[in-house]
Amino acid sequence: MNFTARLNRIKESLTIGMAKKARELKAEGKDVISLSLGEPDFDTPQHVKDAAIRAIDAGKTKYTPVGGIPELKSAICNKFLRDYNMEVAPSNVMVSTGAKQCIMNAILSIVDHNQEVIIPLPYWVSYSEMVNFAGGKCVFIPSKFEDGFAIDLEALERSISDKTRVILFSSPCNPSGSSLSHDQLQQIANIVKKHPHVTVISDEIYEHINFEGEHTSISQFDGIKDQLIIVNGVSKGFAMTGWRIGYMVGPKSIIAACDKLQGQFTSGANSIAQWAAAEAINGDMKPTQHMVDTFRGRRDLIVELLSEIPGIETDTPKGAFYLFPKVSALYGKEFGGRTINDSLDFCDYILNTALVSLVPGVAFGMDEHVRISYASSEEELREAMARIKAALT
Ligand code: PMP
Ligand code: GLU
Numbered sequence: 001m002n003f004t005a006r007l008n009r010i011k012e013s014l015t016i017g018m019a020k021k022a023r024e025l026k027a028e029g030k031d032v033i034s035l036s037l038g039e040p041d042f043d044t045p046q047h048v049k050d051a052a053i054r055a056i057d058a059g060k061t062k063y064t065p066v067g068g069i070p071e072l073k074s075a076i077c078n079k080f081l082r083d084y085n086m087e088v089a090p091s092n093v094m095v096s097t098g099a100k101q102c103i104m105n106a107i108l109s110i111v112d113h114n115q116e117v118i119i120p121l122p123y124w125v126s127y128s129e130m131v132n133f134a135g136g137k138c139v140f141i142p143s144k145f146e147d148g149f150a151i152d153l154e155a156l157e158r159s160i161s162d163k164t165r166v167i168l169f170s171s172p173c174n175p176s177g178s179s180l181s182h183d184q185l186q187q188i189a190n191i192v193k194k195h196p197h198v199t200v201i202s203d204e205i206y207e208h209i210n211f212e213g214e215h216t217s218i219s220q221f222d223g224i225k226d227q228l229i230i231v232n233g234v235s236k237g238f239a240m241t242g243w244r245i246g247y248m249v250g251p252k253s254i255i256a257a258c259d260k261l262q263g264q265f266t267s268g269a270n271s272i273a274q275w276a277a278a279e280a281i282n283g284d285m286k287p288t289q290h291m292v293d294t295f296r297g298r299r300d301l302i303v304e305l306l307s308e309i310p311g312i313e314t315d316t317p318k319g320a321f322y323l324f325p326k327v328s329a330l331y332g333k334e335f336g337g338r339t340i341n342d343s344l345d346f347c348d349y350i351l352n353t354a355l356v357s358l359v360p361g362v363a364f365g366m367d368e369h370v371r372i373s374y375a376s377s378e379e380e381l382r383e384a385m386a387r388i389k390a391a392l393t
Contacts, residue, residue, distance in 0.1 A: 010129040014363035018347065022357035033384040035372050036357040038174060038322065040239040042294075044276075045287035048238060051279035055272045064268030067259045068095025068247065075278040076247055084217050094255045095277075096262060097269045099205045099233035099246030103168075104130050105258040106201055106229050106248065110165055111136040117166040118159050120151045122324060122364035124174045124203070136165070140365055145326050148315060149176040151184060157191050160198060167192065170203035172210060175364045175371040176324040177299075177317025182216045189221035199254070201229045205246070206320040208237030208288050211296045215319075219249070226251050236320075237288050238280040243273040295321050298374045298381060305385035306372075309392060321375045324361065328368035335392060343367045354387035 018036035025032045055061075067073070073090040080088040096102045103126070111117055113135040119127055120141045128138045139159050143149045151169070167188075171180040180188070192200055200218060207215045219230050233246030248258070268274075299317065306314050306325060311333075314325035327346055332339065336353055340346050343360035347370055351357050361369030374381055 006133055006135070009132040009135075013125055013129070015125050015359050018351075018357050018359050021351065025351070025355070030355055032351075032355045032357060033376070033380050033387070034357045035374065035376060035381075035384055036359050038236075038320075038373050039241045039375060040236060040291060040321070041375050041377065042239040042287075042291050044240050044243070045238065045280070045284070047283055048240065048276045048280045051283075052243075052272050052276040055275035060271050060275055062271060064271045064274060066263040066268050067255065068093065068268065069271070069274045069278070072245075072247075072274045072278040072281075075281040076249065079281050080219070080249060084219050086219050088249055089252075091252045092249050092255060093247060094250075094258050094262070095245065095247045095269050095274060096258075097244045097246070097266055098235065099203065099231050099248075100126060101262070101266070102231045102233070102246045102248040102258075103127070103201060103203065104133075105261050106231075106250070106254065107131060107134050107136070107166070109254060109257040109261055110199060112165075114163065115165045116161060116163045117168055118156065118164060119167075119365075120156070120169050122149065122173070122175050122361070122366045122369070123168070124170055125359075125363045127168050128365070131168075137163075139164070145313070145315070145324075145369070149173065149178040149324075151180065151188070153184070153187050153191065156188070160191070160195050162197070164195070164198050166199050166201055168201045168203070170205065172206035172215075172317075172319025174206065174320055175322050175359070175361070175369075177320045177322050178315075179210065179212075179318045180216070185216055185218045186221055189218060189224050192227055193223050196227065199227050199229060200224070201231060203231045205231065205233050205236050207232060208285075209292055209295060209321060210319040211292070211299065212318045229254060234277045234280045238277075239287075239291065240273075240277070240280065243270070243276060245269055245273050245277040295374070298376075298378060299323075301378060302372065302374045302381050302385065305382065309385070309389045311392065321373060323372045323374065324364070324366075324369050325372065326368050327361075327370050330392065331368075343370050346370055350388055350391060354384070354391040356384045356387055 229250035
């Protein structure tokens with residue numbers, strides 16, 4: 001079968017690919033510890049499940065408006081007022097099947113062939129593939145582990161050309177767990193203001209998984225509202241990955257464009273899940289707080305355990321539930337009769353020898369690193385780190 005050029009431009013997601021490999025090995029009876037998929041290991045809070053059950057019982061089981069049910073849009077508007085003191089109208093809001101679809105909608109709507117999307121490294125695996133699918137060009141900005149993966153603002157400004165349509169990043173960041181400071185976001189806003197043809201897509205899906213102080217949203221800065229799309233969702237902060245609800249807030253014209261696109265592709269997101277998401281966004285934050293406190297404890301544990309493994313260097317990330325350690329000191333070395341030359345080799349060796357699945361850093365644009373998701377129990381993390389240590393010493 002000949003597939004389209006557009007399909008051939010993209011690769012399979014390595015986060016999903018590594019999780020699939022781990023599942024296959026488990027199905028063969030192997031005792032694999034999966035630290036590859038970015039998914040909270042907590043259950044969805046009971047009050048959110050109850051809202052979904054109420055929605056089913058009330059017959060909320062029909063097609064929904066393409067851009068989302070009014071009750072969820074209104075919960076999102078209230079959230080923006082409550083958390084960022086920002087007035088947002090329902091016509092600025094669009095609900096989709098996960099934040100993933102929001103980002104894809106936005107890119108397909110505003111990025112044309114050969115137009116450029118600036119993406120600071122390291123970046124979430126799907127960004128580059130979405131841009132490739134749309135026919136756009138990624139312009140990557142390098143960052144350094146030693147600088148806490150901070151965005152090089154001079155390089156960012158230098159990269160803006162008349163072909164630039166979008167600057168795309170996540171904060172807290174998947175895969176590095178780093179968060180942009182108030183000052184850095186202010187500087188990004190100042191740069192963007194000078195280039196009215198550029199739109200920022202700020203992916204804030206890890207907003208709540210923040211270990212040091214409050215999340216700062218770029219929406220809090222003045223003068224760039226017309227150039228801003230904020231993407232968020234309930235997958236991470238409310239342990240709702242399978243419910244598939246994400247949303248974006250942005251200029252009315254972009255929301256209308258995404259509405260047109262989604263209306264032809266998938267229609268409104270799942271009706272029952274939208275009622276559940278409204279409850280999550282409006283409701284009690286205690287379950288989220290508990291989850292974040294637990295993640296903080298696991299982060300500290302895994303940073304400590306990892307620091308005992310020679311050749312692996314890690315920082316202490318401020319958010320999300322990932323570590324993105326540098327492992328390149330081990331490249332060129334031989335383990336169990338094979339030489340590890342890159343992050344793919346490293347993850348393959350660790351998966352086959354230690355039965356621990358990780359994601360190669362190359363998926364996120366930085367081959368010197370690997371990503372470890374610590375959304376697993378302390379017991380599993382201890383066992384996984386012990387196995388990795390044994391495989392590397
Ligand atoms: N953005 C980032 C940075 C992510 O890590 C994820 C996780 N899948 C998503 C977007 C998409 O989230 P979802 O589609 O589950 O809402
Ligand atoms: N965002 C998660 C991850 O990075 C889920 C998998 C995916 O959608 O890529 O692992």
